[in-house]
Amino acid sequence: MNPDNSSDLHTDPSQYPGLDVYAVAGNPISHSKSPLIHEQFAKQAKQAMYYGRLQPELGSFAQAANTFFAAGGKGLNVTVPFKLDAQALAAVVSPRAQLAGAVNTLWCEDGKIIGDNTDGAGLVRDLLAQGIALHSARILLLGAGGAARGVIGPLLERSPKCIVIANRSPAKADELVKLFANLAAANEVSLESRTLADLEDSEKSPYPFELVINATAAGLSDASPLSRLAVNNIFTPSSFAYDMVYGKTTAFMQQALQRGARISDGLGMLVEQAADAFLLWRGAQLASAIDPRAVLSQLRS
Numbered sequence: 001m002n003p004d005n006s007s008d009l010h011t012d013p014s015q016y017p018g019l020d021v022y023a024v025a026g027n028p029i030s031h032s033k034s035p036l037i038h039e040q041f042a043k044q045a046k047q048a049m050y051y052g053r054l055q056p057e058l059g060s061f062a063q064a065a066n067t068f069f070a071a072g073g074k075g076l077n078v079t080v081p082f083k084l085d086a087q088a089l090a091a092v093v094s095p096r097a098q099l100a101g102a103v104n105t106l107w108c109e110d111g112k113i114i115g116d117n118t119d120g121a122g123l124v125r126d127l128l129a130q131g132i133a134l135h136s137a138r139i140l141l142l143g144a145g146g147a148a149r150g151v152i153g154p155l156l157e158r159s160p161k162c163i164v165i166a167n168r169s170p171a172k173a174d175e176l177v178k179l180f181a182n183l184a185a186a187n188e189v190s191l192e193s194r195t196l197a198d199l200e201d202s203e204k205s206p207y208p209f210e211l212v213i214n215a216t217a218a219g220l221s222d223a224s225p226l227s228r229l230a231v232n233n234i235f236t237p238s239s240f241a242y243d244m245v246y247g248k249t250t251a252f253m254q255q256a257l258q259r260g261a262r263i264s265d266g267l268g269m270l271v272e273q274a275a276d277a278f279l280l281w282r283g284a285q286l287a288s289a290i291d292p293r294a295v296l297s298q299l300r301s
């Protein structure tokens with residue numbers, strides 16, 4: 001597929017007779033690996049479908065999505081910057097997407113647009129596939145924006161010992177702790193907020209973490225949210241450092257490596273959230289027909 005060809009960025013379902021048509025919507029979107037991932041799932045599960053790209057202008061998501069569905073489109077994945085627009089567009093929003101505050105998967109049912117969010121479930125599945133035990137684990141979540149919010153619910157449901165949400169500005173982390181307090185209590189998880197600066201202080205941050213997840217946008221600008229002091233406090237060689245960004249060894253991942261910790265980028269999360277979306281659209285009975293880890297290996301090779 002040639003990303004410079006403008007029709008590639010505006011998938012029109014009427015152009016693919018005999019195929020069920022899906023797309024990933026974002027802006028920009030030409031770099032997205034989602035079409036490649038879904039093409040592999042469709043091949044594995046022998047599904048007659050086409051999965052393309054959609055790049056609405058900023059402010060025009062609803063119009064582009066409605067046009068796509070009106071032309072027979074079956075489903076959309078939604079990425080930056082449209083996940084809130086997708087939530088607003090959906091007539092029915094799943095409870096987990098409501099908690100996440102964002103929608104990344106849309107489809108039509110009985111003439112109504114349904115919205116769900118598979119990001120958090122995708123992260124949890126990728127962590128488990130990498131052998132990371134979440135039950136009773138001490139988890140540090142860096143960041144308190146949309147990316148962080150999207151994964152807190154599914155992490156809490158795995159009953160870790162604690163989740164500490166650390167953010168540069170304290171108010172957003174405090175808000176998330178309030179928002180998820182009931183779910184934390186129901187799963188007997190201690191849920192607390194800190195500032196990034198608190199992580200440097202061994203009294204405010206007295207123990208290291210088994211799992212540290214970077215959900216800040218710092219990696220995008222080659223920065224790490226962690227100072228050298230914080231790194232010494234929070235990592236041990238048995239820690240696992242996960243960056244939601246993929247395609248590079250970020251400054252955060254390098255810091256973890258220097259402390260002897262294991263690292264992962266977020267490519268597995270991308271594949272696993274796509275797998276969940278695929279099964280929502282095509283039917284859960286296909287779970288045994290697709291192999292997300294094989295697709296991940298292929299993307300890495």
Ligand code: ATR
Nearest residue numbers: 143144145146147148168169172216217218223225
């Ligand atoms: P997203 O939806 O991707 O989470 P967002 O809502 O803009 O994007 O949130 C970005 C997150 O990255 C926030 O937690 C932000 O911290 P603040 O709330 O203090 O702004 C964090 N962030 C961005 N750049 C950062 C940096 N250089 N260092 C530390 N945190 C950073």
